[in-house]
Amino acid sequence: xxxxxxxxxxxxxxxxxxxxxxxxxxxxxxxxxxxxxxxxxxxxxxxxxxxxxxxxxxxxxxxxxxxxxxxxxxxxxxxxxxxxxxxxxxxxxxxxxxxxxxxxxxxxxxxxxxxxxxxxxxxxxxxxxxxxxxxxxxxxxxxxxxxxxxxxxxxxxxxxxxxxxxxxxxxxxxxxxxxxxxxxxxxxxxxxxxxxxx
Numbered sequence: 001x002x003x004x005x006x007x008x009x010x011x012x013x014x015x016x017x018x019x020x021x022x023x024x025x026x027x028x029x030x031x032x033x034x035x036x037x038x039x040x041x042x043x044x045x046x047x048x049x050x051x052x053x054x055x056x057x058x059x060x061x062x063x064x065x066x067x068x069x070x071x072x073x074x075x076x077x078x079x080x081x082x083x084x085x086x087x088x089x090x091x092x093x094x095x096x097x098x099x100x101x102x103x104x105x106x107x108x109x110x111x112x113x114x115x116x117x118x119x120x121x122x123x124x125x126x127x128x129x130x131x132x133x134x135x136x137x138x139x140x141x142x143x144x145x146x147x148x149x150x151x152x153x154x155x156x157x158x159x160x161x162x163x164x165x166x167x168x169x170x171x172x173x174x175x176x177x178x179x180x181x182x183x184x185x186x187x188x189x190x191x192x193x194x195x196x197x198x
Contacts, residue, residue, distance in 0.1 A: 045081025
């Protein structure tokens with residue numbers, strides 16, 4: 001095991017997201033810290049790092065959730081701690097859109113629409129492409145646990161709608177294709193070979 005653990009941050013952790021992230025980790029040959037799932041995130045950043053140091057191999061998917069809070073909630077505090085930890089290498093983040101008002105949002109490198117297409121426009125909670133009239137260099141995703149990504153160094157950020165939902169487009173029964181593609185895109189852009197290529 002290398003000294004630094006490579007992780008992908010996922011800004012959702014409710015029950016549906018937990019099942020989806022666990023399933024994708026298994027199918028792609030990755031690891032997942034299930035204890036970080038919860039709405040909001042039930043454990044601290046310190047506890048998450050301790051768990052990360054026990055995994056047999058990486059990359060590891062780690063979930064964070066603020067349960068709709070506008071201010072910096074437990075999920076964002078834990079994410080910031082993990083992302084800034086010297087023993088952790090962040091490969092990327094899946095930025096999950098939500099309807100939380102009055103938040104800044106985070107610029108992302110690309111989004112996966114509910115159709116499964118990689119787009120350079122923002123998506124909403126349903127995974128629909130949003131035309132918001134703002135002309136920014138990168139699409140901006142708004143979500144309750146994404147603003148903190150502006151404060152940490154994340155090489156690749158991919159935006160998606162609500163994990164495991166999106167009007168059934170990301171249903172776990174279909175293999176959660178939108179979330180899976182977002183994680184695969186981060187791995188690809190990081191130059192990482194992973195176990196579960198089909």
